[in-house]
Amino acid sequence: MDAACYARNFDAISTAEQSVLTQKTVFVVGCGGLGGYVVEYLGRLGVGRLVVADPDLFEVSNLNRQLLSSHMNLGKPKVLAAKQRIQAINPLVRVDIHQVKMTNANSLSLISGADVVVDALDNIPDRLVLQGACKVAGIPLVHGAIAGWCGQVCVVMPGQDLLDKIYPDAQVQQGDEAQSGSLSFSAGLVAALQAAEVVKLLLGRGAVRPTLVLIDLLRNEIIDIAI
Amino acid sequence: MITVNTKEHPWHNGMTVRMVIEEKGYTFTHLVVRVNGTPLPENLYDRFEIHDGDEVLILHLMAGG
Numbered sequence: 001m002d003a004a005c006y007a008r009n010f011d012a013i014s015t016a017e018q019s020v021l022t023q024k025t026v027f028v029v030g031c032g033g034l035g036g037y038v039v040e041y042l043g044r045l046g047v048g049r050l051v052v053a054d055p056d057l058f059e060v061s062n063l064n065r066q067l068l069s070s071h072m073n074l075g076k077p078k079v080l081a082a083k084q085r086i087q088a089i090n091p092l093v094r095v096d097i098h099q100v101k102m103t104n105a106n107s108l109s110l111i112s113g114a115d116v117v118v119d120a121l122d123n124i125p126d127r128l129v130l131q132g133a134c135k136v137a138g139i140p141l142v143h144g145a146i147a148g149w150c151g152q153v154c155v156v157m158p159g160q161d162l163l164d165k166i167y168p169d170a171q172v173q174q175g176d177e178a179q180s181g182s183l184s185f186s187a188g189l190v191a192a193l194q195a196a197e198v199v200k201l202l203l204g205r206g207a208v209r210p211t212l213v214l215i216d217l218l219r220n221e222i223i224d225i226a227i
Numbered sequence: 228m229i230t231v232n233t234k235e236h237p238w239h240n241g242m243t244v245r246m247v248i249e250e251k252g253y254t255f256t257h258l259v260v261r262v263n264g265t266p267l268p269e270n271l272y273d274r275f276e277i278h279d280g281d282e283v284l285i286l287h288l289m290a291g292g
Binding site: 030032033034035090120121122123124127144145146147150151152165167168172173174175176177179180182187212213216219223224225227 | 255257259261266290291
C-alpha cells in the first residue's frame with residue numbers, strides 16, 4: 001500500500017484500519033447525484049474495490065448536481081466516468097463497472113461479494129428490489145435519497161426492511177423530486193453521510209446509525225427518527 | 228401536546244392530520260404519515276382526528292438520487 005496518498009486519513013483512520021479498507025468491496029448502485037459523490041468519497045478514502053452499476057448516459061439535466069458529469073462526457077456512460085475518475089485520483093482502487101439496470105433477475109449476482117451496498121438509485125421500485133437482494137445476501141444497505149433541499153439517510157441491516165416503511169407503496173415510482181428537483185448540495189451532503197456509514201460498517205467502528213436521518217436544509221432541520 | 232417527528236407540538240380539539248401538516252408547514256406533494264406507528268392513507272388526512280399525546284411521523288416522500 002502506498003501510504004503517502006492516505007497520509008491525511010491518519011489518525012482519524014488508523015494505519016491498520018486503512019489496510020482493512022483496502023481489502024473491502026463496496027457496491028454502489030446508481031451513479032448519478034448521490035452515486036457520483038459516494039464513489040468519489042470512497043475512492044479517495046482508499047476502499048479497495050468499488051463496483052458501480054448504472055445503465056444511464058449523462059444528459060444536460062445532470063450537470064446541476066452530478067459530480068461526474070461535464071460537457072465533455074454528455075452521452076457517455078455514467079459508470080465509465082466513475083471508473084476514469086477514480087483511476088485518475090487513486091489507481092490503488094479497483095473499479096468494476098456494470099452498465100445495467102438492477103432487476104430482480106440480476107441483483108443477487110451483481111451484489112455478490114460486496115461487504116456493503118450503497119443505494120444511490122433514483123426511483124422507489126428499484127430501491128425495494130435492492131433491499132430485497134441485500135436481505136437475501138445478508139449484506140448491509142446504506143440508503144440515501146434527495147428531493148430539492150431535503151435528503152434522508154439510513155442503514156438497513158439485512159432483514160430490517162426499513163425501506164418498506166419509508167416507501168409503503170411499491171407502485172409509486174418517484175417522490176417529491178419530480179416536482180422539487182434535486183440540488184447539488186443536497187446530493188453532496190447525503191452522499192457524505194452515506195460514505196461515513198459505509199466506512200463505519202466496513203471497519204466495525206463507531207455507532208452505525210440506527211435511525212432515519214431527515215435533512216431539510218431550507219428549514220435548518222436535521223433530525224433522527226426511529227422508524 | 229403531541230409529538231411530530233420527535234418534536235413537541237401544541238394539540239387542540241378537533242385537530243386532524245391535515246391541520247398538523249399545514250401547521251408544521253409541510254409543502255411536499257407526497258408525504259408518508261404514521262400516527263402512533265400506524266400508516267395513514269392520504270384520503271384520511273382531512274378526517275383522521277389526532278388525540279392529545281399522539282405521536283405523529285411525517286416523512287417527505289423522496290427518492291431522487
